[in-house]
């Protein structure tokens with residue numbers, strides 16, 4: 001039976017470290033890291049995520065500002081807000097909750113956020129830095145996965161790593177981070193042939209496809225480490241990952257549950273990134 005990777009415990013320890021450092025820095029600077037979260041429209045899932053980010057900021061002692069804009073907000077109004085926040089010294093990190101309503105240009109908004117305040121690490125400058133392995137911020141979800149692997153002393157060097165999914169926010173940066181740690185990385189997507197066979201080669205399998213229970217036990221090598229990034233809402237309202245947890249746990253050596261695995265790590269990394277942004281902007285790092 002696989003050992004459960006407990007994202008709640010690991011994320012609590014990451015947030016505690018951030019809170020301690022934040023309190024120390026406050027003593028010497030009299031300043032707190034500030035995070036601005038922009039949300040446009042009233043998507044219920046986005047509202048939950050934004051609320052969780054706000055709570056995490058309170059917990060670690062950050063200043064948090066929420067900008068809840070109506071669904072009919074124009075591109076110009078949104079760009080003006082981003083510009084204002086880029087120039088606000090109290091704000092060290094800016095994030096715009098995605099997805100945006102269809103009439104808005106997400107790419108333009110991401111590119112308008114100053115790379116120094118881009119705590120989601122979505123800006124092309126930060127993506128480029130991740131590619132060359134010289135970065136200030138790591139994208140929150142993949143960095144959270146790396147933190148989990150490190151916490152459980154799961155070695156990556158020389159391991160066969162298979163990442164299911166090639167999105168810009170999860171799959172691609174996830175692959176890059178595993179590569180930086182000397183994993184041998186294969187990226188799979190919807191056109192991959194013999195997907196089950198490729199998955200079965202993995203010592204470390206990361207699923208980020210967005211399809212409930214996509215990874216079944218027959219796709220998993222005995223004693224593989226299985227990381228489930230997926231968050232899927234079932235008809236009964238419950239959350240479910242991309243992995244068939246019930247059956248895969250009998251094959252894997254380690255597995256993340258959903259909820260309580262990767263999800264909490266995403267917010268913990270966001271807090272870490274905001275602290276890093278604060279330190280850089282105040283020349284403390």
Ligand code: NDP
Nearest residue numbers: 141165166167170189190208209210229230231262263266
């Ligand atoms: P995307 O929809 O952007 O990407 C999904 C990827 O899966 C694509 O690369 C797609 O391939 C691939 N894919 C889809 N169907 C198949 C298939 N049948 N076989 C093989 N590959 C397939 O999703 P995200 O990366 O944004 O998110 C993935 C999951 O992770 C979602 O459930 C999301 O909710 C969750 N998530 C969780 C977070 C957390 O904090 N835990 C944070 C972010 C996301 P192709 O490129 O060919 O279309």
